[in-house]
Amino acid sequence: MHLALIDWVIIVGYLVGCMSAGIWMRRYIRGVEDFAVAGRAMDLNLGIASLAATELGLVTVMYTAQLGFTNGFAGATVGVLVAVAMYLVGRTGFVIGPLRRAGVMTIPELFQRRFGTKVRWLAGLFIVLGGVLNMGIFLRLGGEFLVAATGMPAHWLEWVMTMLLSMILLYTVLGGMLSVLVTDYLQFIVKGLGIVVTSILVIASVGWHDLVQGLWHCWQGGVAGTGQTLNAHPFNPFHASSFGWGYLLWQLVFQVAAVTTWQTQISRVLSARDEMTAKRMYRRTAFYFVGRFALPGLWGAAALVYFSQHGGLPAALQGLPANEASLRATPAYLGLLLPTGFIGLLLAAALAAEMSTDSGYLLTWATVIYNDLIAPCVKKPLSPAARLLITRSLVLAIGLFLLVYGLWYELPGNAFDYLAVTGNIYLASVFTLLVAGLYWRRATTTGAYAALVLGAIGPITFLVVNLVVMKVQQLGVHPPASPSLVQEWLLHFGQSFPDVKPIKPELAGASSFALAFLGMIVGSLMSRRPDESALVPQEEIA
Amino acid sequence: MMTPFVVFWTVMIFASIAWYGFLVFYVGYKGGGEIIAMTKEFKKRDDDETKR
Numbered sequence: 001m002h003l004a005l006i007d008w009v010i011i012v013g014y015l016v017g018c019m020s021a022g023i024w025m026r027r028y029i030r031g032v033e034d035f036a037v038a039g040r041a042m043d044l045n046l047g048i049a050s051l052a053a054t055e056l057g058l059v060t061v062m063y064t065a066q067l068g069f070t071n072g073f074a075g076a077t078v079g080v081l082v083a084v085a086m087y088l089v090g091r092t093g094f095v096i097g098p099l100r101r102a103g104v105m106t107i108p109e110l111f112q113r114r115f116g117t118k119v120r121w122l123a124g125l126f127i128v129l130g131g132v133l134n135m136g137i138f139l140r141l142g143g144e145f146l147v148a149a150t151g152m153p154a155h156w157l158e159w160v161m162t163m164l165l166s167m168i169l170l171y172t173v174l175g176g177m178l179s180v181l182v183t184d185y186l187q188f189i190v191k192g193l194g195i196v197v198t199s200i201l202v203i204a205s206v207g208w209h210d211l212v213q214g215l216w217h218c219w220q221g222g223v224a225g226t227g228q229t230l231n232a233h234p235f236n237p238f239h240a241s242s243f244g245w246g247y248l249l250w251q252l253v254f255q256v257a258a259v260t261t262w263q264t265q266i267s268r269v270l271s272a273r274d275e276m277t278a279k280r281m282y283r284r285t286a287f288y289f290v291g292r293f294a295l296p297g298l299w300g301a302a303a304l305v306y307f308s309q310h311g312g313l314p315a316a317l318q319g320l321p322a323n324e325a326s327l328r329a330t331p332a333y334l335g336l337l338l339p340t341g342f343i344g345l346l347l348a349a350a351l352a353a354e355m356s357t358d359s360g361y362l363l364t365w366a367t368v369i370y371n372d373l374i375a376p377c378v379k380k381p382l383s384p385a386a387r388l389l390i391t392r393s394l395v396l397a398i399g400l401f402l403l404v405y406g407l408w409y410e411l412p413g414n415a416f417d418y419l420a421v422t423g424n425i426y427l428a429s430v431f432t433l434l435v436a437g438l439y440w441r442r443a444t445t446t447g448a449y450a451a452l453v454l455g456a457i458g459p460i461t462f463l464v465v466n467l468v469v470m471k472v473q474q475l476g477v478h479p480p481a482s483p484s485l486v487q488e489w490l491l492h493f494g495q496s497f498p499d500v501k502p503i504k505p506e507l508a509g510a511s512s513f514a515l516a517f518l519g520m521i522v523g524s525l526m527s528r529r530p531d532e533s534a535l536v537p538q539e540e541i542a
Numbered sequence: 543m544m545t546p547f548v549v550f551w552t553v554m555i556f557a558s559i560a561w562y563g564f565l566v567f568y569v570g571y572k573g574g575g576e577i578i579a580m581t582k583e584f585k586k587r588d589d590d591e592t593k594r
Binding site: 028030034038039041042043044045046048049050071074076081082176178181182185188189193195196199200208212235236287288291294295298444 | 543544545547548550551552554555557558559561562563565566568569570572573574575576577579581582583585587588591
């Protein structure tokens, strides 16, 4: 381990402070409204801290640093697009304005007013499945960061993350959104400090000019060392070797959908004191999302340049598949770079990142399960105490599920594709329902069902097609001596369509949205005009 | 080589560091005040309910 006493003091001090504040807030919980949306008493700066803290988790740091390692600074382009989307939505109030005015606790609750209880239930199911499965990878990736940065034995990962999740569960179960807000605030400060100090140390260590020159050398293939050559242009995201125009245009649309639909972000909108606070929170948090990609991306780019100038990746990372090596390169570099005291701050920041995201997500999905899956099925109204008990139990149950599914159970090889697909099902269908429900008076329940079904069929179809194409290509390279029936079919498919290629993510994603919107339009126009009394009043939308 | 893209990313990265540093102190100060105000509001609500 690289940790000295001062590092341990910082880490333990942070954990004790955070837990105490979180548990203290339980005294103000009186009902589900306090537990789920903090009694709608959240003001602007607390909202900024909470939104920023929840959306910058350790899993985000890992991915964005990896983008910096593989794509240079251009890897942060998606962060710029998220910032543009956040600012536009905060400026116009698109979706978030009417959603906050409607006074609901979750997105599906709004669907009940427009499309009925069954659509609310089905949309709630999509949201929970997409959200919880998406969260399944958080613990392991967060643990891998800690292992690589501290040099702790790899077999400690499961136990360390189990302890961390237990602490998160304790304050989230007791204090709900009130605890989440206060701990998010502390975590925002610790995380912000850690990110700023680490970024300054990285630049001071490599030197800005040398970093830029080093990236050019890696791109032009002028450096030796395993895995040290950049295959994508390090600065120009529109270059054919980088993201390209098509992908970036798609990402802009996707990010607008994400910032108006992703329930963990929307739960901050719904907890805000009023609509104006929610919109200002979005505008002021927008630029934070550039740094969310650019600063870990800076660390990743610096790791690439550093290793390229020091004989390649460290021994522990050599021999790993390229994707895994690039994922672990940045924490390994930070472990080498940061001096005593700073590694403690970085680890406290990393724990803060993991805790703020996990607590916010646990609470959000538990609230949706109670509010949209259980409550509509209960005929007799439950007492406030019973409702609170159920929501708390759900937070605990999701936590236990995550422990088994995300930490102690090894995900199958193509799990990441699977998770991307579940996220796409959620966003395509729920975004369509939200936009149509709020802004199109002709939208009907039939249209909503069609959008939900087509929004799900699209991504699943693309997953299957890409899986078939990948297997066909693998079999083409290494044909088996005695192929099975399925392999024979795949080989025959490959011979019939020799030029077949996987569907690009931007095409798959855009088509999912197009299918969901098509379902909504055709389904609505083919069914009876909705009852005017069921519509969300125009003054709530305007 | 200083291309417009290099200049763009230089501005973005240094502006992000400055913005994060500013937010830590600004939101730290203002957010702390909001937490105190929020807890007072909840306490007053609970006291009112107890009186009733």
